[in-house]
Amino acid sequence: MNADIEREQFEAMKSKVREEALKAKGPMAMALKDIRHKIAILSGKGGVGKTVVTVNLASALKKKGYEVCIFDADLHGPAVPKALGLYGRMDVVSEHDHPGHHDLRFNPLLSSNGIKVVSVASMWASQDQPIMWKGAHKMRAIRQLIASVNWGRADFLLVDLPPGTGDEVQTVMRSIPKLDGMIVVTTPQGLSTMVCTRAISAARELEVPLLGLVENMSWLKCPSCATEMYPFGKGQGEKLARLMEIPFWGKIPIELEMGECVDEGVPFVDEKPDSDFSKAMDKIVSKLMESLGEN
Ligand SMILES: Nc1ncnc2c1ncn2[C@@H]1O[C@H](COP(=O)(O)OP(=O)(O)OP(=O)(O)O)[C@@H](O)[C@H]1O
Structure with missing residues (x-):
């Protein structure tokens, strides 16, 4: 009985120490404390x-x-x-942090397939409203937004980055605590792989692990004869992965119905689970799990 009480007290003390340590690391670490893996999706x-x-x-x-x-x-x-398929605004809730102090926090939107989504597009009444922030404002906005969300418990946070190596990308690379790494997306076109090299080098400079590289829009199955076609060329993604020493996680096909799915707000893997695209995504999931040591 005494041993049980002592263990309980010890566990309570441990979690208090952990909480204090997280608070000391800053509001982003606190907000993301219950998310096991954080991965950003990068392209040039x-x-x-x-x-x-x-x-x-x-x-x-x-x-x-x-x-x-x-x-x-x-x-x-x-x-x-x-x-x-999310068009609403995130709820803003007022939370009682400690006596006399109220904190305004966002609740993520929830997609119909159960994914929590946070985006500046979901902060304003009109999704057409342009964002005019620059430089330091953008960096602060990203950090503040991440820190002000009730993320809750999750296995994964995926960060969809803008193209290039601008302020948003650098902020994510520098300030997300315990970022597991990046997944690099390119297409088979020489121009895409060339620009991608710069983004990869930026990640390297900031010592962010590059988990894997995928080549999107690699090939297309002819709808009438099922022949595989390579409209943007062949092998560039794999070559880039080899050159930059990043594991190559596979080729994602062009799907003719993708545009329709995006417009309707339905993930392709849900709409067409047996498609070549969905098989490629499953392979990427396996590679990701392997790289995180989750297999
Ligand atoms: N595998 C695919 N098959 C068919 N269409 C695709 C595929 N991947 C992307 N697309 C289409 O290409 C366009 C660009 O895709 P997406 O918006 O995901 O690119 P992005 O890299 O996020 O763009 P941005 O630079 O604006 O962030 C969209 O119209 C999308 O429907």
Whole structure:
């Protein structure tokens, strides 16, 4: 009996010490304390399919029973809420932090397949409202937004980054506590892989682990004869991965119905679970688990 009480007291003391240590590390560490893995999705060039990969990777993880959150770090072109059919605003709640102190916090939006989503697109009444922040304001906004969200408990936080190596990308690389690493998205085009090299080098400079590289829009199955076609060239993604010494996690096909799914806010892996795209996403999930030592 005494031993039980002592153990309980010891556990309570341990969790208090942990809480205090987290508080000392800052509000972002506190807000993200119950999220096991934090992964950012990076690309050099725009329009290579980062959002499509983020949303479908999140949905593929969710289908496997993991709790997943997405942070849309693209302040100027936030696209995650729309790709998950979310048009509302995040609720703002007033929380009693300690006596006499009220803290305003956001509750993430919840997609119909159970993914928590946080985006600047979901902060204002009109999704058409442009964001005019620059430099230091953007960095502060990202840090404050992450710190002011009730993320709750989750297995994964996926961060959809804007293209390039600008303020938002650097802020995420520098300030997300215990970032597990990055997944790099490119397309087979020489231009995309070239620009991607710069983003990879930036991650290296900031000592952020590069978990894996995927080549999106790699190939297309001819709808009439099922022949595999490579409209943007072949092998560039794999070559880039080899050159930059990043594990290559596979080729994601072009799906002709993707645009429709994005417009309807339905993840492709949910709409077409047996498609080549969904198989490629499942492979990426396995590679991710392997790299995190979760297998
Ligand atoms: N595998 C795919 N098959 C077919 N269409 C795709 C595929 N991946 C992406 N797309 C299409 O390409 C376009 C760009 O995709 P997406 O918005 O995900 O790119 P992004 O890299 O996030 O762009 P941004 O630079 O704006 O952040 C979209 O219209 C999307 O529907």
